[in-house]
Amino acid sequence: MPVFKVNVKWGKEKFSDVECNTDEPPMVFKAQMFALSGVQPDRQKIMVKGAVVKDDDWGNIKLKDGAMFMMMGSADALPQAPVEKTMFVEDMTDQQLAKALEMPPGLMNLGNTCYMNATVQCLRAIPELREALRKYGGNLSVAGGVSAADSITAALRDLYNSMDKKPGGAIPPMIFIQVLHMAYPQFAEKSEHGGFAQQDANECWTEVVRCLQQEVDVPQELLKESSRSSSRFIDQYLGGEFEVGMKCEEAEGEPESKSTEKFYQLSCFIEKDVKYMQTGLRSRLEEHITKNSPSLGRDAIYKKSSKIKRLPGYLAIQFVRFYYKEKEAINAKILKDVKFTMSLDVYDLCTPELQAKLQPARDKFKELEDKKAEEMIQNKASGKTEEEPAKPTKMEPYSFPDDLGSNNSGFYELQAVLTHKGRSSSSGHYVAWVKKKGDEWYMFDDDNVTCVTAEDVLKLSGGGDWHSAYVLLYGPRVLEVPLEETS
Incomplete structure (x- = not known):
């Protein structure tokens, strides 16, 4: 398996003996650098031997142990563009809409x-x-x-x-x-x-x-x-x-x-x-x-x-x-x-023994359901249409x-x-x-x-x-x- 120990220079910092597996796409290597530096993968520019490392394949890049990579990119958040106009729901992208509606996060397909x-x-x-x-x-x-x-x-x-x-x-x-x-x-x-x-x-x-x-x-x-x-x-x-x-x-x-x-x-x-x-x-x-x-x-x-x-x-x-x-x-x-x-x-x-153990909780569920049904019948008979406070x-x-x-x-x-x-x-x-x-x-x-x-x-x-x-x-x-x- 082509796994190498390489060095990465990032500004004044240097990361030594970083594992690089060229059987995996470079995005995996960038993920390791994200864990080490805090620079998001999409903001990393990594070069080795004058060639820029892509996201999906290593191209013609040949590596050996001790190879030196150069990485550029800031770990600071990118400045946000000023808001110039009101964003309407119909104009939002799927991700903007998800954020506005406080949707749970999705996972990118790699x-x-x-x-x-x-x-x-x-x-x-x-x-x-x-x-x-x-x-x-x-x-x-x-x-x-x-x-x-x-x-x-x-x-x-x-x-x-x-x-x-x-x-x-x-x-x-x-x-x-x-x-x-x-x-x-x-x-x-x-x-x-x-x-x-x-x-x-x-x-x-x-x-x-x-x-x-x-x-x-x-x-x-x-x-x-x-x-x-x-x-x-x-x-x-x-x-x-x-x-x-x-x-x-x-x-x-x-x-x-x-x-x-x-x-x-x-x-x-x-x-x-x-x-x-x-x-x-x-x-x-x-x-x-x-x-x-x-x-x-x-x-x-x-x-x-x-x-x-x-x-x-x-x-x-x-x-x-x-x-x-x-x-x-x-x-x-x-x-x-x-x-x-x-x-x-x-x-x-379930076994008969487990069924016997389950019965008390099941009886409670039935009792509660019967009570709710009885209340609904009584409310209907008395003409009540408004729901009572919970x-x-x-x-x-x-x-x-x-x-x-x-x-x-x-x-x-x-x-x-x-x-x-x-x-x-x-x-x-x-x-x-x-x-x-x-x-x-x-x-x-x-x-x-x-x-x-x-x-x-x-x-x-x-x-x-x-x-x-x-x-x-x-x-x-x-x-x-x-x-x-x-x-």
């Missing part, structure tokens, strides 16, 4: 990086994760020397911090993509045209979550003394557990075995008769497999039955839309329309007291959807759709952020070449009760 941008935006929909990352003290290195999990986690923390400080703008996630490429070289694969190749967003999601699982702890002040609670954030807030039973169908006398399996994502298999997400989820929970039977002394058919014994506060669901097509050597896409819902109830997928309320905990980050009701609300548009996982385009509040949503199409409705999101169920849901993120449905009813 060359087929929409899969990463969509993953980052969807995971940012978990407020507890953002808070835990703020308190993460790990190190970031673009030159190696620390673990992949540490670098990915620190880079995501810094990227979220930048996004929090820049509403309505667009941020180039250069450091994060560089760290991702270093940690997982498969994401740095080049296309036949020389740029980065498109990657699978769910693979990116899985690797990022795995890194977070190793590094991010639950904030200490939230941890309670409990035999169940882990100190790892992902285990507590995104990790669930299956109770798995194995019964041999060829040997009735062989006892059924029981075991526990962890999961960080449920799979919705898209088969011929699957029209709704819940059907696809159930098909995953009962299957037949072949394994060795100790009583028969040979391979036999077993029925594998799974039930959820622990529900996480945030539930990720992957629509298994891609399969390998040998003739074309691609991961082809199943375009079938599979409906999903804004509200999800997974009570029927009473002060309190959010009830959505976790069991002894299990931080769990879901204590089985009820969920959709928080984010990661979609794919195209015919294969190695092509097309990925977009994130994230809930704002109520029926209001944001669509994050890289650096283009627009407002959409819940109705628009429900149209992402597939069935054609339009965006189709690939990964869904559900969050806990929180019980909101009047203050006088809280204990």
Whole structure:
């Protein structure tokens, strides 16, 4: 790999032994110089051997260790042009409009990086994760020397911090993509045209979550003394557990075995008769497999039955839309329309023991809904048309007291959807759709952020070449009760 240690002179300062990888576009090197000097990449002019370094390719520039670069550019903010006339909404660019409306920031596409941008935006929909990352003290290195999990986690923390400080703008996630490429070289694969190749967003999601699982702890002040609670954030807030039973169908006398399996994502298999997400989820929970039977002394058919014994506060669901097509050597896409819902109830997928634990919170939800319905009937009967002033309320905990980050009701609300548009996982385009509040949503199409409705999101169920849901993120449905009813 052509990696060189070079020196960079910037005014009176000199940066020594800066790592430069000519397999990556020069924009990655400029991102390193931004981290060192504070000069934005678009304001850097870098020269070596009399040639100006471009953004997208190194051209004919040949390097060796110890090469001297010259960099020009100011880290100070550029002076703003005076306002000469009133700017009307219809005259604004998309970025100006986003800033005026205080839209959340988008992420620039650095060359087929929409899969990463969509993953980052969807995971940012978990407020507890953002808070835990703020308190993460790990190190970031673009030159190696620390673990992949540490670098990915620190880079995501810094990227979220930048996004929090820049509403309505667009941020180039250069450091994060560089760290991702270093940690997982498969994401740095080049296309036949020389740029980065498109990657699978769910693979990116899985690797990022795995890194977070190793590094991010639950904030200490939230941890309670409990035999169940882990100190790892992902285990507590995104990790669930299956109770798995194995019964041999060829040997009735062989006892059924029981075991526990962890999961960080449920799979919705898209088969011929699957029209709704819940059907696809159930098909995953009962299957037949072949394994060795100790009583028969040979391979036999077993029925594998799974039930959820622990529900996480945030539930990720992957629509298994891609399969390998040998003739074309691609991961082809199943375009079938599979409906999903804004509200999800997974009570029927749980063990009887967990169902019993979920019942008290479910009864509270039903009691509150019945009370609201009764009030509406009474108001209609009395001819009341004006809404009464909103009473002060309190959010009830959505976790069991002894299990931080769990879901204590089985009820969920959709928080984010990661979609794919195209015919294969190695092509097309990925977009994130994230809930704002109520029926209001944001669509994050890289650096283009627009407002959409819940109705628009429900149209992402597939069935054609339009965006189709690939990964869904559900969050806990929180019980909101009047203050006088809280204990």
